Amino acid sequence: xxxxxxxxxxxxxxxHIWCPGCGHGIITRAIGEAIAESDINLDKTVIxxxxxxxxxxxxxxxxxxxxxxxxxxxxxxTGVKLANPELNVFVITGDGDATAIGGxxxxxxxxxxxxxxxxxxxxxxxxxxxxxxxxxxxxxKMASTSPYGNPENNFDIPALAIAAGASYVARxxxxxxxxxxxxIKEGIKNKGFSLIEAMSMCPTSYGRRxxxxxxxxxxxxxxxxxxxxxxxxxxxxxxxxGKFLIGKLHHKPYPEFTQEYDxxxxxxxxxxx
Amino acid sequence: MSPKxxxxxxxxxxxxxxxxxxxxxxxxxxxxxxxxxxxxxxEELPKLSGKFIQMEDEIASMSCIIGASLTGKKVLTASxxxxxxxxxxxxxxxxxxxxxxxxxxxxxxxxxxxxxxxxAQGDIMQARWGTHxxxxxxxxxxxxxxxxxxxxxxxxxxxxxxxxxVYVMLDEIVGHxxxxxxxxxxxxxxxxxxxxxxxxxxxxxxYQIGExxxxxxxxxxxxxxxxxxxxxxxxxxxPSGNPQVIDAQFKRLMAKFKxxxxxxxxWEETETKDAEILLVAYxxxxxxxxxxxxxxxTEGIKAGLFRPITIWPFPEKVLKTLxxxxxxxxxxxxxxxxxxxxxxxxxxxxxxxxxxxxxxxxPIAPDEITAKVREVL
Ligand SMILES: Cc1ncc(C[n+]2csc(CCOP(=O)(O)OP(=O)(O)O)c2C)c(N)n1
Ligand code: SF4
Ligand SMILES: [Mg+2]
Numbered sequence: 294x295x296x297x298x299x300x301x302x303x304x305x306x307x308x309h310i311w312c313p314g315c316g317h318g319i320i321t322r323a324i325g326e327a328i329a330e331s332d333i334n335l336d337k338t339v340i341x342x343x344x345x346x347x348x349x350x351x352x353x354x355x356x357x358x359x360x361x362x363x364x365x366x367x368x369x370x371t372g373v374k375l376a377n378p379e380l381n382v383f384v385i386t387g388d389g390d391a392t393a394i395g396g397x398x399x400x401x402x403x404x405x406x407x408x409x410x411x412x413x414x415x416x417x418x419x420x421x422x423x424x425x426x427x428x429x430x431x432x433x434k435m436a437s438t439s440p441y442g443n444p445e446n447n448f449d450i451p452a453l454a455i456a457a458g459a460s461y462v463a464r465x466x467x468x469x470x471x472x473x474x475x476x477i478k479e480g481i482k483n484k485g486f487s488l489i490e491a492m493s494m495c496p497t498s499y500g501r502r503x504x505x506x507x508x509x510x511x512x513x514x515x516x517x518x519x520x521x522x523x524x525x526x527x528x529x530x531x532x533x534x535g536k537f538l539i540g541k542l543h544h545k546p547y548p549e550f551t552q553e554y555d556x557x558x559x560x561x562x563x564x565x566x
Numbered sequence: 567m568s569p570k571x572x573x574x575x576x577x578x579x580x581x582x583x584x585x586x587x588x589x590x591x592x593x594x595x596x597x598x599x600x601x602x603x604x605x606x607x608x609e610e611l612p613k614l615s616g617k618f619i620q621m622e623d624e625i626a627s628m629s630c631i632i633g634a635s636l637t638g639k640k641v642l643t644a645s646x647x648x649x650x651x652x653x654x655x656x657x658x659x660x661x662x663x664x665x666x667x668x669x670x671x672x673x674x675x676x677x678x679x680x681x682x683x684x685x686a687q688g689d690i691m692q693a694r695w696g697t698h699x700x701x702x703x704x705x706x707x708x709x710x711x712x713x714x715x716x717x718x719x720x721x722x723x724x725x726x727x728x729x730x731x732v733y734v735m736l737d738e739i740v741g742h743x744x745x746x747x748x749x750x751x752x753x754x755x756x757x758x759x760x761x762x763x764x765x766x767x768x769x770x771x772x773y774q775i776g777e778x779x780x781x782x783x784x785x786x787x788x789x790x791x792x793x794x795x796x797x798x799x800x801x802x803x804x805p806s807g808n809p810q811v812i813d814a815q816f817k818r819l820m821a822k823f824k825x826x827x828x829x830x831x832x833w834e835e836t837e838t839k840d841a842e843i844l845l846v847a848y849x850x851x852x853x854x855x856x857x858x859x860x861x862x863x864t865e866g867i868k869a870g871l872f873r874p875i876t877i878w879p880f881p882e883k884v885l886k887t888l889x890x891x892x893x894x895x896x897x898x899x900x901x902x903x904x905x906x907x908x909x910x911x912x913x914x915x916x917x918x919x920x921x922x923x924x925x926x927x928x929p930i931a932p933d934e935i936t937a938k939v940r941e942v943l
Contacts, residue, residue, distance in 0.1 A: 306804065336789040341633070352793060352804065357786040359636065360795035361629065362659055368626035372633025372641075373786060375617050376591050380637065380787050401622040558612050565613065 314508025316467035316493030327477035345387035347414035364394030403457035416495040424498030460485035466492035583718030590616035593630035600672035603644035628656035638785030644670035658697030666725035672741040684927035685738035711745035739850035832875035841870025858935035889913035
């Protein structure tokens with residue numbers, strides 16, 4: 294690791310707890326790269342997470358870090374940001390953490406357009422607890438609690454975030470890490486709720502059970518299935534069957550919650566004079 | 567009325583007490599009979615550069631105030647019944663991470679939706695043991711509008727000083743009743759702030775086992791870059807599965823409350839000097855018990871009242887001493903005997919303890935208590 298990046302990590306806490314071939318490490322590094330390339334005050338940066346393999350990432354990152362409860366990262370982060378809007382607040386969360394147990398907080402944080410940079414590590418499974426199906430496990434796929442194939446449907450996370458009010462939405466993958474870094478950087482610049490879905494992979498609890506080969510094969514799958522949105526625009530719909538889009542999917546800035554609250558404070562104080 | 571006298575509700579006194587103590591952040595979700603506290607905070611806090619937010623539920627509210635507290639703000643939430651049940655996991659997180667915060671519980675009839683506008687005292691054991699795992703907690707119990715004000719200040723001060731969540735346990739009667747009060751001015755109020763580190767960041771240990779047992783707490787954003795987790799952690803705040811570390815941190819957490827017990831334990835005694843019958847009552851029930859003592863005294867029955875103000879930890883030493891001097895103890899409660907269990911545990915070797923329990927949505931009237939006294943005499 295280059296020195297500018299090293300100082301963003303708690304090098305003494307490494308090696309990390311993730312399995313060999315886990316996609317979470319690549320995404321965590323991408324967050325570091327994006328922060329290193331952004332002009333933000335490191336002392337005034339807080340990284341909040343929920344519970345899961347992905348939510349262990351902040352423990353390795355050299356900031357004020359807050360490892361909270363399963364599903365509640367966004368509610369804690371809302372408290373941090375509203376109490377002190379000067380802080381740059383990142384949220385690291387999993388597909389289960391953000392969209393199952395934390396689904397309600399997810400849509401409401403987006404609706405408020407509160408200035409949080411959310412990086413959602415989507416490995417299509419509950420990794421930490423050993424591979425139970427999540428709202429993002431594709432229909433038909435095997436999980437320890439779907440031994441006959443997952444009978445449920447999935448969320449489309451970007452569509453959910455956009456409908457709920459997120460002002461910046463993008464998707465990257467553990468394979469397309471350069472693009473992922475660019476998306477996170479854009480998210481940081483966006484004054485409002487930014488959601489970056491980072492497609493990860495869990496060879497241990499998902500890949501193995503679904504005979505997806507080794508970690509390299511899973512990375513290749515990400516490469517094969519992802520289509521850049523700019524390319525997709527020129528493709529006929531049948532070419533996009535079974536694919537997912539990556540890149541900037543939505544950017545529509547509008548007033549941010551904590552700034553609006555500060556305006557209210559100012560107005561009340563002027564009125565009192 | 568004197569110029570400063572006002573006729574206000576318990577819930578208002580509670581909100582004003584929080585503000586007087588320096589609370590500048592509130593997150594909540596509406597629920598009867600605590601909603602007035604949120605309404606007042608939504609109006610007052612932005613005028614003071616404070617923040618109010620109505621979250622999507624009570625789990626979020628509790629989580630939100632913990633996040634806000636970590637930035638250095640004094641924080642409050644208020645709820646009742648089902649809402650307090652939802653907060654439990656995050657209250658445990660505040661216990662584990664030693665994050666100062668105050669939770670007002672305006673008790674209503676439960677379980678479940680129960681009776682939204684009926685008073686009850688059914689959350690006494692929930693306050694003690696509602697979240698999983700062993701943990702210390704402080705719960706204070708006002709029985710008048712004035713005390714809603716002063717005890718909320720005390721609760722904020724305790725939360726800050728001891729780095730802990732603190733409950734203020736109102737009940738519907740105390741929360742909604744109106745009384746004439748003259749509240750103290752700001753310069754008459756003692757306000758305590760949490761201890762912050764003075765050492766350089768490299769030396770900072772957020773869970774240090776020092777002499778005070780209460781480690782200093784750095785505000786997020788001040789360069790200390792510390793880690794907060796609900797996992798068992800060592801002095802530096804990072805997760806540890808080492809049995810010795812877990813044991814040492816857990817012992818510190820428990821010992822912290824024992825060490826400061828003299829400051830934390832609050833109670834009030836009325837006519838206990840020569841009492842033969844001792845009533846032990848708290849919250850709105852203590853008001854009826856006080857009236858019962860007056861009635862009994864006019865009849866020549868030597869009754870007295872012990873009113874625990876701090877209910878958790880329970881002021882057992884002083885009660886045990888009193889128990890040795892009286893013939894009978896009666897515990898009237900708007901539940902089926904929750905604090906009674908504690909009183910019985912403490913006093914049963916010294917004297918006979920009986921309960922007067924009522925769960926029918928109505929308060930316990932003074933004549934019900936006097937009747938019970940005559941029955942056991
Ligand atoms: C309230 C609660 N319920 C359940 C759990 C158990 N649990 C821990 S992590 C987890 C799933 C995490 O999945 P995800 O968010 O997708 O993260 P990943 O491990 O896949 O990165 C669950 C169910 C918990 N810690 N808390
Ligand atoms: S279980 Fe899956 S998500 Fe968790 S560390 Fe292992 S590979 Fe990664
Ligand atoms: Mg997952």
